[in-house]
Structures are given as structure tokens and as C-alpha cells.
Amino acid sequence: xxxxxxxxxxxxxxxxxxxxxxxxxxxxxxxxxxxxxxxxxxxxxxxxxxxxxxxxxxxxxxxxxxxxxxxxxxxxxxxxxxxxxxxxxxxxxxxxxxxxxxxxxxxxxxxxxxxxxxxxxxxxxxxxxxxxxxxxxxxxxxxxxxxxxxxxxxxxxxxxxxxxxxxxxxxxxxxxxxxxxxxxxxxxxxxxxxxxxxxxxxxxxxxxxxxxxxxxxxxxxxxxxxxxxxxxxxxxxxxxxxxxxxxxxxxxxxxxxxxxxxxxxxxxxxxxxxxxxxxxxxxxxxxxxxxxxxxxxxxxxxxxxxxxxxxxxxxxxxxxxxxxxxxxxxxxxxxxxxxxxxxxxxxxxxxxxxxxxxxxxxxxxxxxxxxxxxxxxxxxxxxxxxxxxxxxxxxxxxxxxxxxxxxxxxxxxxxxxxxxxxxxxxxxxxxxxxxxxxxxxxxxxxxxxxxxxxxxxxxxxxxxxxxxxxxxxxxxxxxxxxxxxxxxxxxxxxxxxxxxxxxxxxxxxxxxxxxxxxxxxxxxxxxxxxxxxxxxxxxxxxxxxxxxxxxxxxxxxxxxxxxxxxxxxxxxxxxxxxxxxxxxxxxxxxxxxxxxxxxxxxxxxxxxxxxxxxxxxxxxxxxxxxxxxxxxxxxxxxxxxxxxxxxx
Numbered sequence: 001x002x003x004x005x006x007x008x009x010x011x012x013x014x015x016x017x018x019x020x021x022x023x024x025x026x027x028x029x030x031x032x033x034x035x036x037x038x039x040x041x042x043x044x045x046x047x048x049x050x051x052x053x054x055x056x057x058x059x060x061x062x063x064x065x066x067x068x069x070x071x072x073x074x075x076x077x078x079x080x081x082x083x084x085x086x087x088x089x090x091x092x093x094x095x096x097x098x099x100x101x102x103x104x105x106x107x108x109x110x111x112x113x114x115x116x117x118x119x120x121x122x123x124x125x126x127x128x129x130x131x132x133x134x135x136x137x138x139x140x141x142x143x144x145x146x147x148x149x150x151x152x153x154x155x156x157x158x159x160x161x162x163x164x165x166x167x168x169x170x171x172x173x174x175x176x177x178x179x180x181x182x183x184x185x186x187x188x189x190x191x192x193x194x195x196x197x198x199x200x201x202x203x204x205x206x207x208x209x210x211x212x213x214x215x216x217x218x219x220x221x222x223x224x225x226x227x228x229x230x231x232x233x234x235x236x237x238x239x240x241x242x243x244x245x246x247x248x249x250x251x252x253x254x255x256x257x258x259x260x261x262x263x264x265x266x267x268x269x270x271x272x273x274x275x276x277x278x279x280x281x282x283x284x285x286x287x288x289x290x291x292x293x294x295x296x297x298x299x300x301x302x303x304x305x306x307x308x309x310x311x312x313x314x315x316x317x318x319x320x321x322x323x324x325x326x327x328x329x330x331x332x333x334x335x336x337x338x339x340x341x342x343x344x345x346x347x348x349x350x351x352x353x354x355x356x357x358x359x360x361x362x363x364x365x366x367x368x369x370x371x372x373x374x375x376x377x378x379x380x381x382x383x384x385x386x387x388x389x390x391x392x393x394x395x396x397x398x399x400x401x402x403x404x405x406x407x408x409x410x411x412x413x414x415x416x417x418x419x420x421x422x423x424x425x426x427x428x429x430x431x432x433x434x435x436x437x438x439x440x441x442x443x444x445x446x447x448x449x450x451x452x453x454x455x456x457x458x459x460x461x462x463x464x465x466x467x468x469x470x471x472x473x474x475x476x477x478x479x480x481x482x483x484x485x486x487x488x489x490x491x492x493x494x495x496x497x498x499x500x501x502x503x504x505x506x507x508x509x510x511x512x513x514x515x516x517x518x519x520x521x522x523x524x525x526x527x528x529x530x531x532x533x534x535x536x537x538x539x540x541x542x543x544x545x546x547x548x549x550x551x552x553x554x555x556x557x558x559x560x561x562x563x564x565x566x567x568x569x570x571x572x573x574x575x576x577x578x579x580x581x582x583x584x585x586x587x588x589x590x591x592x593x594x595x596x597x598x599x600x601x602x603x604x605x606x607x608x609x610x611x612x613x614x615x616x617x618x619x620x621x622x623x624x625x626x627x628x629x630x631x632x633x634x635x636x637x638x639x640x641x642x643x644x645x646x647x648x
Contacts, residue, residue: 035647039124043191044117045202045253051261051332055122058645062548062559065641066599066610071133071141074110077540079572079582082631084139085111085163085181086212087243087575089582091567092505092524092536093480095458096431099410101347101380103320104434105276105580108245111163113187113206115251115270120191120202121147121155125648133641135614137634138166138178141641153193161185169632170215170236180213202253207246214241214278214577216303217630237303240282241314243577247274261332268326273319278442278578280314303578304444305491309355309374314443316578317352320435328387340387343404347380351441376441383407396420410453421465427458433486436579437494444578451496455483474509487533488583492576501531518561520544533584537567537592546599559601566594574629588629593622595633609642 041055064070068084069077080088087107121127126148133141140162147157163183189204216237252269287301288311328341352375388402396419403413410432416425433451440447462476482501489495507524521543526536546561569592573582599612618636625633 035125037645037647040127040647041122042119043122044119045191045200046116048200048202049253049255049264049266049330050337060603060608060645062557062601062603062608062610065601065608065643066597066612066639067563068614072110073112073114076110077542077567078110079627080631081575081628082168082633083137083165083181084141085165085183085210087577087580089573091540092526093503093534095427095456096412096429099404099412099429099431100345100382100384100406101322101432102434103274103318103349104436105245105274105318105320107580107582108183108208108210111183111185111210112208112247113161113185115204115206115249118187118189118204118206118251120189121149121157122191123147123149123155126646128646130642130644132644133639135637135639137168137637138164139634139637139639140164147189153195154190155192156188156190158188159186161187167213167215168634169218169232169234180215181211183208183210185209198257200253200255202251204251205249206251207248209246210244212243214238214243214280216241216301216577217575217628218632220630237284237287237301238280238577239284241278241280241577243580244277244279245274245580247272249273259331263329263331266326266328266330268324268328270322270324272322272324275317275319276580277317278314278580279316283312283314302492302574303576306444308446309353309443312356313354314578315352315354316442317350318436319350319352320347321349322347335391335393337390338387339389341385343384343386345380345382345384347382348377349435350375350377351439353441353443374441376439378435378439382409422463423461425458425460427456427460429456430454431456433494433496436581437486440579442578445493447493449494449496451486451494452484454486457481457483470514471510471512473511474507477504477506479504482531482534485533488576488579488581490583490585492574492579492581492583497533501534503528503531503534503536505536516547516549518544518546518548535571535573535584537570537572539566539568539592541566546601555604557603559599561599563597563599564594565597566592568592572626572628575631582628585629588626590626590629591622593625593633595625606645606647607642610640612639612641613637614639 037057037060040058042058043055069075071084077091078088079091080086088110089107126146128146131141131143133139143159143161145157145159147155149155161184163181164179165181166178167180185206185208187204187206192201193199219235219237250271253266255264255266257264283304287304288307322345324343324345326341326343328339330339331337352373355372355374357372384404384406386404388400390398390400392398398418399416401415403411405411410430412429412431414425414427416423430453432453433449438449438451458478458480460476460478462474464474466472480503485497485501486494487497503526505524505526507522509522511518511520513519522541524540526538528534528536542563542565544561544563546559548557548559550557569589571586571588572590574585574588575582594617595615596617597612597614598616599610601610602608613636615634615636627633
């Protein structure tokens with residue numbers, strides 16, 4: 001970890017020298033900088049599809065640069081395993097955004113590039129940025145991006161990202177190094193527009209590989225108080241377990257204008273592959289129970305309730321592949337827009353588990369057990385039809401509707417009406433359980449379910465309004481009813497609820513400023529009294545207060561502030577590393593606890609940076625806090641980060 005950090009610093013120093021030497025190349029005879037954030041524009045494929053062609057300058061603001069939620073590709077509140085980059089799940093219930101067949105292993109979605117939402121560029125000069133964050137307890141984020149126009153209508157770019165983290169609990173004597181997370185991602189992207197501006201092509205390739213050492217959390221068999229007192233040396237359940245995930249996606253969108261904006265045809269192709277593996281080559285003896293019958297053993301832990309194939313080694317794998325083609329028509333005018341499409345999805349899934357081969361000669365078995373691979377596969381072909389319509393009058397009023405239907409299967413439909421800043425919406429989704437919820441082959445878990453489809457109805461309303469010149473308010477509320485919910489129960493096994501799960505939520509965001517003083521607050525309330533299988537804290541709150549302004553004749557721009565994040569006590573989901581799922585539990589309540597950060601964000605020409613003392617209130621009221629049962633949150637840590645841009 002230290003070698004990698006040193007390498008990053010050396011690379012940045014070299015680039016600083018190169019940037020200094022290149023200053024003369026980007027200044028004309030009148031000493032004006034001709035390349036800047038205004039000459040590096042970004043655009044999104046959905047904007048072009050919907051007729052919005054104006055590319056926007058890249059964002060160079062300092063807002064939320066210090067905030068951990070904004071370091072990744074999903075800014076929602078999440079619970080995770082105590083450090084950045086680890087397995088996570090949204091803290092607040094989210095409506096499903098995909099119907100039909102899907103894998104159902106999503107613990108690393110937050111950190112992956114989203115192929116359909118990548119930003120493309122249009123640059124007048126080669127553009128590079130280096131994004132780097134380093135914490136004193138081993139948390140690390142790094143991204144290097146380079147893009148340039150090959151000609152005025154064709155841009156190409158590539159980026160490389162690393163997330164890494166150090167283990168916070170568990171003695172080194174149990175065979176683990178400090179580093180327990182390694183996440184590496186790549187994206188390559190290109191956008192081309194024809195000379196007559198009738199044709200646009202967006203193409204990207206994304207790849208992510210994650211390796212996460214699994215501890216199973218703090219071992220509380222003896223005493224949780226004693227375990228927490230030891231913290232870094234606290235015993236954990238697993239010695240050599242590891243989760244690995246690799247995913248890659250090829251995404252292509254083509255748009256052709258037949259009759260200007262009135263009629264366009266488009267095609268989207270997506271090829272997606274995801275492989276998940278869980279390995280434990282040294283199962284602790286304490287987790288193995290008595291032999292029951294044949295090869296079936298009982299386990300002594302919530303992690304390994306049984307050993308179906310082997311009590312000495314686990315190697316489970318799941319591989320999912322999906323090819324999706326979408327063909328559609330779209331168009332827009334000054335008062336309306338529409339879209340209609342047909343989608344073809346071909347998917348396949350393969351399960352693998354190792355099984356000891358019995359009856360071999362002693363000469364073969366002297367080197368240890370010999371294993372064979374047992375597999376099961378399935379294939380799916382699905383057809384969807386869908387579309388949306390939007391009626392609007394300038395920015396004053398809007399009515400939208402969108403729907404998608406899987407032939408003889410799932411569907412989703414949503415309508416929304418807006419007048420000024422006020423809106424109301426109705427939504428219904430009927431969707432299938434995931435592949436993992438229906439079927440599992442593993443050394444420790446096995447099920448074959450035939451669950452009915454789940455139905456979610458949601459009513460929403462709210463207002464987003466600017467008040468005067470100083471304030472902005474967002475108030476959102478919704479009521480959700482779920483029929484036949486499929487969830488992972490206290491034994492980490494999927495189960496379907498016979499009745500309904502009902503809850504309602506409200507969120508208030510308020511921003512106000514008085515000259516250089518800014519106050520930003522967001523608070524959310526969730527009432528789950530009639531939804532005992534949905535786990536959300538009653539209250540989630542984040543408050544930020546800061547003062548900002550220029551210094552040293554505007555050579556430096558600073559934000560100095562404090563931020564506090566709080567979630568009330570609740571029985572949070574517990575994590576099952578074997579199946580990569582979060583499950584319902586009723587024995588461990590994570591406490592209501594505020595985490596307070598003090599930060600400085602700064603802007604010096606082409607460099608944005610921040611300095612932060614995170615969790616400054618550590619150990620003042622509690623010796624430790626939890627985001628997920630058995631996984632303590634981060635203690636006090638000094639973190640710095642920078643975003644360095646090069647415009648030539």
C-alpha cells in the first residue's frame with residue numbers, strides 16, 4: 001500500500017514539472033490562457049437522444065469534494081462494511097430500475113462505472129485529470145483520465161480507477177495483511193458525430209475487478225465488549241476467505257436523424273458479463289460442527305450453517321452473461337417529445353461449486369483432497385416493448401409517462417405531472433425475483449425456489465422551489481406498498497412475504513447562504529411500522545456549514561466548514577459474504593450516532609484540493625459505532641485529496 005501511494009505521489013510530481021514546462025505553450029502573446037475548463041465540454045448520450053445538444057463545461061466547483069458519498073458513482077446514503085470500497089447496500093429503499101431477468105448480486109454497483117451514464121467530451125486541446133484521495137487509515141481513491149478530440153467531430157478518452165482500503169479489525173496473527181480491498185476499473189469511450197450532424201455514435205467499454213478479504217465481522221462468541229476493547233486485535237470469524245467480482249460491459253448507442261428532431265431512429269447494444277467467486281481455502285476448525293450424514297456437516301457459525309460438499313475448502317462461483325439490443329424511434333418539438341422501442345435480451349447463468357472426489361487411491365490423496373467442479377446453467381430469451389411521452393410548456397408545466405412491458409411477464413409504468421416546482425407521481429412495478437433469489441448452488445447454501453412476481457406501488461409528491469435569492473428548498477414525500485416481497489431472512493435464505501409491506505417517507509433539503517456563509521441541510525424520515533422486512537433508520541440527517549471566499553488576491557479560493565451525518569438506531573441489514581447478500585436480522589441494533597468532519601476545500605488555478613479530519617468526535621460518546629452489524633465504522637482519520645487538471 002505504501003509503495004503504491006509513493007508511486008502516485010511521484011507520478012503527480014512529474015506531471016507538475018511537465019505542466020510547469022508547458023505553461024508557455026498555452027499562453028498567447030497577450031498572456032491570456034487559451035485552454036481552460038471552458039474549452040473542455042462534456043455531454044451525455046441521453047441528452048443527445050432527447051434533443052439537447054449543448055455540451056456543458058466540466059464541473060470545477062468545490063462543493064462536496066470532501067464528502068465520501070461523492071467519491072463514487074452513486075451518491076445515495078449506503079451502509080457498508082466499515083471502510084470505503086467495501087460491500088454496500090442503499091440505506092434507503094430504492095425502486096427497481098430493471099425488470100426481467102437479472103443476476104441479483106449488486107454489492108459493488110456503487111463503485112462501478114455506469115455505461116449508460118458516462119460523460120463524453122468535446123475538447124479543443126488534450127485534457128487530463130488526476131483525482132487522488134488518501135486517508136491516514138489506508139483509505140485510497142485514484143483516477144487518471146485522458147481525453148482528446150481526434151478531429152472536431154470525434155473524441156476519444158480512457159480512464160483508470162483504483163479503490164483500496166486497509167483492514168480496521170482483526171489480528172495480523174490470523175494471516176491477513178493490512179490491505180484487504182483492491183478495486184481496479186477501466187473505461188474507454190468515444191463519441192463521433194457526422195459532418196452533416198445527422199448521425200451520432202457513442203461507444204464505451206468498462207471493466208471492474210474487485211478483491212475483498214472477508215472477515216465475517218468481529219467474533220462476538222465470547223464477549224462483544226472485550227472484542228471492541230481490543231479493536232485492531234479483536235478476533236474475527238474468518239482467516240482466509242475472499243470475495244472476487246469481475247464485470248465488463250460493451251455499450252454502443254447510435255442515433256440517426258431522419259426528419260431533424262421530429263423523427264430519429266436509434267439502436268443500443270449492451271453486452272454485460274459478471275463473475276462472482278467466494279473462496280475459503282482454510283476454514284477455521286471452530287466453524288465446523290458434527291458430521292450429520294454422508295457429506296453433510298453442521299456449521300457452528302451464522303456464516304457456514306452447513307457444509308454440503310466439503311468441510312475443508314469452499315470455492316463457489318456464479319457467472320452471468322447478458323446481450324441486449326434495443327431498437328427505437330424518438331422525436332421532439334417545442335411542446336412534446338416521445339419514444340418507442342423494442343428490446344431483445346438474451347441471458348445465461350452458470351453456477352459452479354467444488355466437490356471432493358471420493359474413493360481415490362491413498363497415493364493420490366497424500367497431497368490433499370482432490371476436487372471436481374459441479375455446475376448448473378440456465379438460459380433466458382426475453383422481449384420487451386416500451387416507450388415514454390412528455391408534454392411541456394417551457395419550464396412552467398410538464399406531464400410525463402413511461403412504460404415498459406416484458407411479453408408475458410414483468411412490467412413497469414410511471415406517470416408524473418408538474419406545475420412550477422410542485423409535482424405528483426404514480427408508479428407501479430411488477431418484476432421477477434432475481435436469479436440468485438430463485439436458485440443457489442453453494443458449499444453452504446442450497447435452494448430452488450419458484451417465487452411469484454413482486455408488485456410495488458408508489459405515490460409521490462413534492463416541491464422543488466427557489467425562495468428569493470438566498471434559499472432553495474426540496475420537499476419530497478412518498479407512500480410505498482409492496483406485495484409479495486422477496487427478502488433474505490435471518491438465516492440469510494430468500495423468503496417471500498405473504499402479505500404487504502407498507503411504509504412512507506419524507507425528505508427535506510434546505511440550502512441558504514448569507515454572503516460567504518452557507519448552511520446546507522438534508523433530513524429524511526421513514527416510517528416502517530407496517531414493513532418489518534424493510535430495514536431503514538427512522539431518521540437520516542446530514543448538515544453542512546461552511547464559509548467560503550477568495551484569498552491572496554484571488555489566487556486561492558477556500559471553503560472552511562464542518563459536516564455532521566447521523567442515522568438513528570435500527571436493526572440494519574447484516575452481510576452474508578458467501579452469497580454476497582445483505583439479510584434481515586433482529587439481534588443487533590446499530591446505534592444512532594453522529595459522525596462529525598471538519599474540512600477545508602481549496603481551488604488554486606487548475607488544482608482543487610481538500611483536507612479533512614473525519615470523525616473528529618471519535619470516542620467522545622461511544623468507543624465505536626457500527627454501520628453494519630459486526631463491522632465497526634472508521635475511527636478518526638486525516639484525509640487529503642486533490643483533483644488536478646491539465647488542459648494541454
